[in-house]
Amino acid sequence: MHYYNEEDLNRFGDIAKYKPELFEKFMAWYQACQEEGALSRREKALIGLAVAVTVQCPYCIDAFTNSALENGSNMEQMTEAMHLASAIRGGASLIHGIQSHNAHDKVSMS
Amino acid sequence: MTTVNLPVINSNLSARSSIGFDEKLAQNGFELKAAGVDTLQVNVGKLCNQACKHCHVDASPKRTEIMPREIVEDCLNVLRRYKITTLDITGGAPELNPNFRYFVREARNAGAKVIVRHNLTVMFEAEQEDLPEFFTENEAEVVSSLPYFLGAQTDAQRGAGVFDKSIEALKRLNAVGYGIDEKLILNLVYNPVGAFLPPAQKAIEKDFKRELKVRYDVVFNNLFTITNMPIARYLEWLRRSKNEHVYMQKLVNAFNPATVDGLMCRSLISVDWRGNLYDCDFNQMLDLTLESHLPQTIADFDFAKLANRRIVTDAHCFGCTAGAGSSCGGAVAD
Numbered sequence: 001m002h003y004y005n006e007e008d009l010n011r012f013g014d015i016a017k018y019k020p021e022l023f024e025k026f027m028a029w030y031q032a033c034q035e036e037g038a039l040s041r042r043e044k045a046l047i048g049l050a051v052a053v054t055v056q057c058p059y060c061i062d063a064f065t066n067s068a069l070e071n072g073s074n075m076e077q078m079t080e081a082m083h084l085a086s087a088i089r090g091g092a093s094l095i096h097g098i099q100s101h102n103a104h105d106k107v108s109m110s
Numbered sequence: 111m112t113t114v115n116l117p118v119i120n121s122n123l124s125a126r127s128s129i130g131f132d133e134k135l136a137q138n139g140f141e142l143k144a145a146g147v148d149t150l151q152v153n154v155g156k157l158c159n160q161a162c163k164h165c166h167v168d169a170s171p172k173r174t175e176i177m178p179r180e181i182v183e184d185c186l187n188v189l190r191r192y193k194i195t196t197l198d199i200t201g202g203a204p205e206l207n208p209n210f211r212y213f214v215r216e217a218r219n220a221g222a223k224v225i226v227r228h229n230l231t232v233m234f235e236a237e238q239e240d241l242p243e244f245f246t247e248n249e250a251e252v253v254s255s256l257p258y259f260l261g262a263q264t265d266a267q268r269g270a271g272v273f274d275k276s277i278e279a280l281k282r283l284n285a286v287g288y289g290i291d292e293k294l295i296l297n298l299v300y301n302p303v304g305a306f307l308p309p310a311q312k313a314i315e316k317d318f319k320r321e322l323k324v325r326y327d328v329v330f331n332n333l334f335t336i337t338n339m340p341i342a343r344y345l346e347w348l349r350r351s352k353n354e355h356v357y358m359q360k361l362v363n364a365f366n367p368a369t370v371d372g373l374m375c376r377s378l379i380s381v382d383w384r385g386n387l388y389d390c391d392f393n394q395m396l397d398l399t400l401e402s403h404l405p406q407t408i409a410d411f412d413f414a415k416l417a418n419r420r421i422v423t424d425a426h427c428f429g430c431t432a433g434a435g436s437s438c439g440g441a442v443a444d
Contacts, residue, residue: 010359040313041310041313042309042313066306069302069304069306070302070306070307070308070309071309071310071313072309072310072313072314072317074258074260074263076260
C-alpha cells in the first residue's frame with residue numbers, strides 16, 4: 001500500500017464526486033491555461049513540468065513529463081527547465097539568509 | 111480531464127481496449143468506408159538494412175520476403191488501367207528489391223506520382239550510392255524517417271550510428287536539389303521515441319527546420335508526425351517496458367472524431383509482397399485482409415468494388431484517430 005498510486009492520475013475526475021461544479025470550474029481554468037496563447041503549448045508544458053518538480057507532485061511530474069515530450073521537448077530542455085525552477089527554490093531559501101543577517105545585526109555590536 | 115475508465119486487456123494478436131474501434135466510431139455517428147482509391151501503397155518486401163525498434167513491419171536485414179516481378183507488373187497494370195494518381199512504395203527498404211527502379215520508372219511513365227518511403231541509410235549500401243540521382247530523374251517524392259533532430263533519440267529508435275548517416279544522406283539529397291527545387295519534394299517523418307503521442311505537427315516542424323538548418327545546414331519541405339501503432343515490434347517493446355496498458359488508454363482517451371474523414375484507409379489500398387490487398391499497411395502486418403466478398407489480390411483489382419468498401423478495423427486503429435490523427439502523410443486534423 002502506497003499513499004501515491006500511479007493509477008490515481010486517471011481518477012482525477014473522481015474529485016468531482018462531492019462537488020462537481022467546483023471541479024468543473026477548476027478543469028475549465030486548468031485546461032484553458034494550457035491552450036496555445038502568447039506562449040506556445042511547448043513553453044507552457046515546460047513551465048508545468050518545472051512547477052510540478054518544484055511542488056513535488058508525482059502525478060503532475062508524470063503528466064507534465066508526458067506533456068513536454070508530446071509537445072516536442074527533449075530531456076536536455078526539460079532538465080534545464082527543472083534546474084531553473086529548483087534554482088529559484090534554492091534562491092528563495094537563500095535570500096531569507098538576509099533575515100538572519102538582519103537579526104544578527106540587530107543584536108550585535110558593530 | 112474527466113477521463114472515462116477504459117480498461118485494456120491483452121490478446122495474442124494485438125493490444126485491445128474494452129471498447130471496440132467500430133463501437134467508438136458508431137458512438138460518434140461514423141461508419142468507416144472508403145471514398146475512392148487515390149493511392150496504391152505497395153509494400154515491396156520486408157528486407158531492410160535497419161531493424162528499428164518501432165517498426166510495424168518487423169523489417170530487418172534477415173527478412174527474405176521480396177515482391178516478385180509479376181506482382182510488380184500487376185500493380186503497374188492497375189495504375190495504368192484505373193489512372194490511380196499516386197504510387198506509394200514502402201518496405202522494408204524498398205530500394206533493396208531488385209525490381210524497385212523498374213517499378214518507379216514504369217509508374218512514372220504511366221503518369222502516376224511516386225512516393226518512396228526511403229530510410230536514408232540505404233543510400234550507403236552497395237550499388238545504392240546513386241539513389242539521389244535516380245530519385246531526381248524520376249521526380250520521386252522522398253519521405254524519410256528522422257525521429258528527432260538530435261542523435262541520441264534517433265539512434266535509440268533506429269540503431270547506433272543511424273543519425274549521422276541520415277544527416278549525410280539528407281545533405282546528399284539537398285545537393286541534388288531535394289528540399290530546394292519545387293519539383294523535388296523531401297518530407298521527413300517524426301515518430302515519438304517512446305510511449306507518447308506526437309507533438310502538434312506545425313510546431314515540431316518549425317523546430318526541426320530551425321535545428322536541422324542551424325546544426326547541419328539541412329533543409330526539407332514538410333515534417334509528418336506519425337503515431338506509433340501498437341502492433342508488431344513496437345507492441346513487443348510496449349509490453350517489455352510495461353507501457354502497453356497506459357499507451358492504449360492514451361490512444362483511446364485521445365480519440366478525435368475530427369480525424370475520421372481524413373483517415374488514409376479511406377483513400378488508399380495497401381498491397382503486400384505477394385499481391386494481397388488490405389485497407390492499410392498496418393492491417394497488412396496483422397494479416398487483416400479486406401472483407402471476404404471483395405477482391406483479395408492486385409490481379410483481381412476492381413475499382414468499382416473497392417472504392418466505397420467498408421474498412422476492416424481493430425484496436426490498433428485508435429492510433430490513427432488519437433489527437434491530431436496519424437497517416438502516412440502525417441496529422442489529419444488540427
